[in-house]
Amino acid sequence: MKFPKKIRTHCPKCNAHTEHKVQKESSGQARSNSWGQRQFKRVKAGYGGQPRPKQKGGPKVSDKAVIVLECTECGKKQVRTGPRTTKLQIGE
Ligand SMILES: [Zn+2]
Numbered sequence: 001m002k003f004p005k006k007i008r009t010h011c012p013k014c015n016a017h018t019e020h021k022v023q024k025e026s027s028g029q030a031r032s033n034s035w036g037q038r039q040f041k042r043v044k045a046g047y048g049g050q051p052r053p054k055q056k057g058g059p060k061v062s063d064k065a066v067i068v069l070e071c072t073e074c075g076k077k078q079v080r081t082g083p084r085t086t087k088l089q090i091g092e
Contacts, residue, residue: 001083001085001087001088001089002089002090002091003022003065003067003082003083003088003089003090003091004022004090004091005021005022005090005091006019006020006021006022006072007019007020007022007069008020009069011071011073011074011076011078012076012078013071013074013076014071014073014074014076018071018072018073018074019071019072019073020069020070020071020072021069021070021072022067022068022069022090023067023068023069023070023090024065024066024067024068024088024090025065025066025067025068025079060084061086062084062085062086063084063085063086064081064082064083064084065081065082065083065084065085065088066079066080066081066082067079067080067081067082067088067090068080
């Protein structure tokens, strides 16, 4: 899906509708290291790894894209969920 480079939307800092630059959120790794996650890592380590079957494919094929909006007037960035697509193209 094509998505415009600039959109006019609400900026919470300016408290008004302003032009925003659109960027894709870079997909980083989840940094969760909660007790459950640590325990799961311990269980998975060593011989006989996977404790229970991996969950495979849900009913939905596409993901909601995450986009970063940057206000051109004050420079405030905000993260938002974008449209539900398999592939997001920004520009044009
Ligand atoms: Zn602003």
